[in-house]
Amino acid sequence: xxxxxxxxxxxxxxxxxxxxxxxxxxxxxxxxxxxxxxxxxxxxxxxxxxxxxxxxxxxxxxxxxxxxxxxxxxxxxxxxxxxxxxxxxxxxxxxxxxxxxxxxxxxxxxxxxxxxxxxxxxxxxxxxxxxxxxxxxxxxxxxxxxxxxxxxxxxxxxxxxxxxxxxxxxxxxxxxxxxxxxxxxxxxxxxxxxxxxxxxxxxxxxxxxxxxxxxxxxxxxxxxxxxxxxxxxxxxxxxxxxxxxxxxxxxxxxxxxxxxxxxxxxxxxxxxxxxxxxxxxxxxxxxxx
Amino acid sequence: xxxxxxxxxxxxxxxxxxxxxxxxxxxxxxxxxxxxxxxxxxxxxxxxxxxxxxxxxxxxxxxxxxxxxxxxxxxxxxxxxxxxxxxxxxxxxxxxxxxxxxxxxxxxxxxxxxxxxxxxxxxxxxxxxxxxxxxxxxxxxxxxxxxxxxxxxxxxxxxxxxxxxxxxxxxxxxxxxxxxxxxxxxxxxxxxxxxxxxxxxxxxxxxxxxxxxxxxxxxxxxxxxxxxxxxxxxxxxxxxxxxxxxxxxxxxxxxxxxxxxxxxxxxxxxxxxxxxxxxxxxxxxxxxxxxxxxxxxxxxxxxxxxxxxxxxxxxxxxxxxxxxxx
Numbered sequence: 001x002x003x004x005x006x007x008x009x010x011x012x013x014x015x016x017x018x019x020x021x022x023x024x025x026x027x028x029x030x031x032x033x034x035x036x037x038x039x040x041x042x043x044x045x046x047x048x049x050x051x052x053x054x055x056x057x058x059x060x061x062x063x064x065x066x067x068x069x070x071x072x073x074x075x076x077x078x079x080x081x082x083x084x085x086x087x088x089x090x091x092x093x094x095x096x097x098x099x100x101x102x103x104x105x106x107x108x109x110x111x112x113x114x115x116x117x118x119x120x121x122x123x124x125x126x127x128x129x130x131x132x133x134x135x136x137x138x139x140x141x142x143x144x145x146x147x148x149x150x151x152x153x154x155x156x157x158x159x160x161x162x163x164x165x166x167x168x169x170x171x172x173x174x175x176x177x178x179x180x181x182x183x184x185x186x187x188x189x190x191x192x193x194x195x196x197x198x199x200x201x202x203x204x205x206x207x208x209x210x211x212x213x214x215x216x217x218x219x220x221x222x223x224x225x226x227x228x229x230x231x232x233x234x235x236x237x238x239x240x241x242x243x244x245x246x247x248x249x250x251x252x253x254x255x256x257x258x259x260x261x262x263x264x265x266x267x268x269x270x271x272x273x274x275x276x277x278x279x280x281x282x283x284x285x286x287x288x289x
Numbered sequence: 290x291x292x293x294x295x296x297x298x299x300x301x302x303x304x305x306x307x308x309x310x311x312x313x314x315x316x317x318x319x320x321x322x323x324x325x326x327x328x329x330x331x332x333x334x335x336x337x338x339x340x341x342x343x344x345x346x347x348x349x350x351x352x353x354x355x356x357x358x359x360x361x362x363x364x365x366x367x368x369x370x371x372x373x374x375x376x377x378x379x380x381x382x383x384x385x386x387x388x389x390x391x392x393x394x395x396x397x398x399x400x401x402x403x404x405x406x407x408x409x410x411x412x413x414x415x416x417x418x419x420x421x422x423x424x425x426x427x428x429x430x431x432x433x434x435x436x437x438x439x440x441x442x443x444x445x446x447x448x449x450x451x452x453x454x455x456x457x458x459x460x461x462x463x464x465x466x467x468x469x470x471x472x473x474x475x476x477x478x479x480x481x482x483x484x485x486x487x488x489x490x491x492x493x494x495x496x497x498x499x500x501x502x503x504x505x506x507x508x509x510x511x512x513x514x515x516x517x518x519x520x521x522x523x524x525x526x527x528x529x530x531x532x533x534x535x536x537x538x539x540x541x542x543x544x545x546x547x548x549x550x551x552x553x554x555x556x557x558x559x560x561x562x563x564x565x566x567x568x569x570x571x572x573x574x575x576x577x578x579x580x581x582x583x584x585x586x587x588x589x590x591x592x593x594x595x596x597x598x599x600x601x602x603x604x605x606x607x608x609x610x611x612x613x614x615x
Contacts, residue, residue: 032404034547080598088601092350095407096554097601099547100593107586218543222415225408233404266419269412276409277397 002134004255005248010140012247013147014202018220019227019239020154021198027171027234028191030091031081034098037220038105039196043069043203044212045113051208052120058208065204066197073196076101077189102217109214119211143205150201151240158236167191171234226272232285241283308468313461325460327576329532331569332467333525336474338552338564340521343478345558346487347514348494349399353410354522355546356417357387361523362530362540366433367426369531376439380527387523388516395515399508402497414546421538432537439531463532470528471565474521479561481517490514555596557603566604 018040025033033039043065050061084097124138158164166187169177178184203212227246231238246268253264276282316324337354344351361383368379398409421427438459481487489510492500501507530536552571556563574592578585596604 026404030404032407080594084598084601090558090602092345092558093554093597093601095350096551097594097597099551100590100597103586104590104594107584107590111583111587222411222543225411229405229408229412233408263423266416266423269416269419272412273394273398273409273416276401276405280401280405 002130004251006134006136007255008244008248008251010136010144010247011251012244013144013151014206014243015223015227015247016151016240016243017147017198017202018224019231019243020151020236021195021202022224023228023231023234023236023239024167024198025192025195026228027236028167028188028195029077029081029085029094031085031094032098032225033195034095034221035076035102035105035217036195036199036224037217037222038102038109039069039072039199040203040206040220041109041212041214041217042072042105043200044207044216045109045118045203046200047204047207048113048118048120048212052118058123062201062204065200069200069203070193070197074189074193076196077192081192082185082188102221106214106217109217113214115214117211117213118207120208123208140209143209146205147202150198154198155236163187163190167194226268229276229282230272232282235282235284238282238284305472309465313464322460325464326532327573329460329464329467330529331572332464332471333529333532334549334552334572335565335568336471336528337522337525338549338568339474339478340518340525341549342553342556342558342561342564343481343514343518343521345553346482346490346494347511348497349402349511349515350404350407350550351410351515351518352407352543352546352550353413354518354549355541355543356410356414357391357519357522358526358529358545359414359417359421359536359538359541360390361387361526362536363421363427363433364523365527366436366530366536370433370436371426376437376531380524380531383527384520384523387526388520391519392512392516395512395519399511399515411543411546414541414543418538418542427538430538432535432540433530434535436531436534436536438534467528467532470524474524475562475565482561486510486513551593555593555604557605559603560605563603563605570604 018036021039022033022036025031025036046065046068047058047061050056050064051058056064080097080101081094084093085091088094122137122139124142126138128134128136128138128141158168166177166182167190169180169182170184170187170191174184177187206212223246227242228239229242230245231240231242249268249271250264253267257264257267312324312328316322337358340357341351341354364386365376365379365383368374368382369376374382394413398406398413401409422429427433482490489500489505492503492505493507493510497507526541530540533540548571552567553564554567555571556565556567571593575585575589578588581588
């Protein structure tokens with residue numbers, strides 16, 4: 001039981017970070033970022049290249065992941081999303097763009113990093129063992145702590161800085177924020193970069209444990225969508241709750257139903273659909289986001 | 290009611306001539322027999338895309354068509370292989386079954402809107418894939434393979450449809466079948482859009498509350514539309530399974546659902562024939578780029594991004610810009 005809880009916390013903290021990036025981008029621009037999973041994979045590969053291949057210290061490699069993805073996100077927003085949102089008669093066109101970018105990033109990953117599964121050496125050795133009831137390798141604990149710290153840092157950024165205030169204003173009401181003197185274009189770019197950066201950061205953290213391969217992008221995006229739906233689209237606290245809930249559901253499901261294989265995911269999907277039928281806006285979302 | 294101008298009639302005539310006479314002639318002349326399979330796929334995928342387009346018409350983004358296509362493919366395969374039905378009966382049965390499933394699922398989830406609906410339909414595709422893996426009747430990951438080709442149909446001793454298994458050139462036969470199905474689908478779609486129901490759909494697309502306040506039964510209409518849409522998906526999927534002679538849980542995945550959506554977007558959401566054009570451009574383009582090997586995906590996605598960057602309202606919006614819109 002303790003093991004399941006520990007696994008749940010571990011999974012939940014990472015999931016929450018993935019969902020945070022997605023929900024931030026959604027809240028700011030009403031864009032469903034299909035390419036989020038691909039951004040996560042790129043983050044993992046950047047850390048792999050710097051830490052695994054070039055021998056740069058892990059923290060520095062992680063920072064490189066963040067910077068790469070932030071720049072990538074800013075470029076994508078500035079040169080693709082912003083003009084399309086301006087020129088399109090329907091908001092949904094951004095979904096096509098997002099899917100196109102997902103394909104594009106997949107192609108780039110395939111050409112640059114290949115299709116092989118890549119892993120890096122462990123950052124810390126050893127296994128934490130509490131009376132054989134909780135067994136957790138130290139590197140997982142470290143990653144979990146780092147993830148939780150980043151989430152706290154992100155919330156701090158959103159709550160207590162000028163940038164965060166502007167972003168929150170933007171998420172609440174774009175036009176009102178503009179009228180209050182917020183530079184909407186600039187903060188949209190910053191927000192998108194921040195969302196992409198979070199995806200890259202999780203990728204960089206997780207490459208040390210699960211490794212990284214080309215095929216992980218799509219399923220990660222789907223999981224992120226689910227978390228965002230559980231918590232409510234465009235709500236920061238909702239994304240965190242969604243991540244934690246999905247993490248625990250997966251940990252419990254895999255422990256209880258491990259002999260049935262994929263049944264866990266089927267049950268999660270089905271219960272999500274039932275939940276959404278009862279509460280369409282998720283736990284904390286605004287109706288009809 | 291339904292007024293068809295001479296210009297439109299000529300356009301349809303040229304189109305029919307092109308696909309039934311022109312394409313076989315060109316393929317015969319160039320010897321690219323593989324194009325038959327590509328074009329057949331285009332025709333079938335555009336049937337499923339037509340369904341997606343119809344859900345757009347009531348203002349819902351549907352990324353779940355892959356689910357219904359997979360359901361259709363499995364229902365048809367199971368009926369043909371395990372119950373020994375004729376394929377031609379199993380085809381509408383597959384469509385109806387998909388429609389029935391969509392009604393049961395649709396009643397709760399059609400209350401969702403916007404991104405929520407898009408995301409839940411995306412999850413639905415995943416659910417159906419996982420269900421196909423888990424159920425015993427679908428054979429799990431091994432799927433259903435060596436499905437017999439469609440058999441002949443005769444009414445009162447007069448052969449109506451030939452036996453595909455005894456045919457020399459099944460590619461051509463499948464091409465014609467797919468094209469006929471596609472034309473029937475789009476004719477039905479055109480008729481639907483220009484009917485009273487179509488007007489009601491447009492009113493829902495603009496504002497559901499307003500439509501509801503002037504007496505449109507929105508709950509009923511959206512379920513009906515979703516069911517029709519899934520019917521198309523089921524038919525397309527069933528036919529696809531029959532051509533490939535096999536169905537696997539991976540036959541239609543999330544990527545396919547997203548692709549159906551892309552076809553509609555690319556063609557243009559405001560035009561009935563948009564999804565057909567979008568499917569043709571995307572699928573045929575993908576096939577032509579095969580020669581570029583590993584750069585196929587890169588070129589494909591770059592072109593896709595450029596198209597949406599510069600034509601965010603779809604390919605057919607080029608025509609509207611010239612001022613002679615529908």
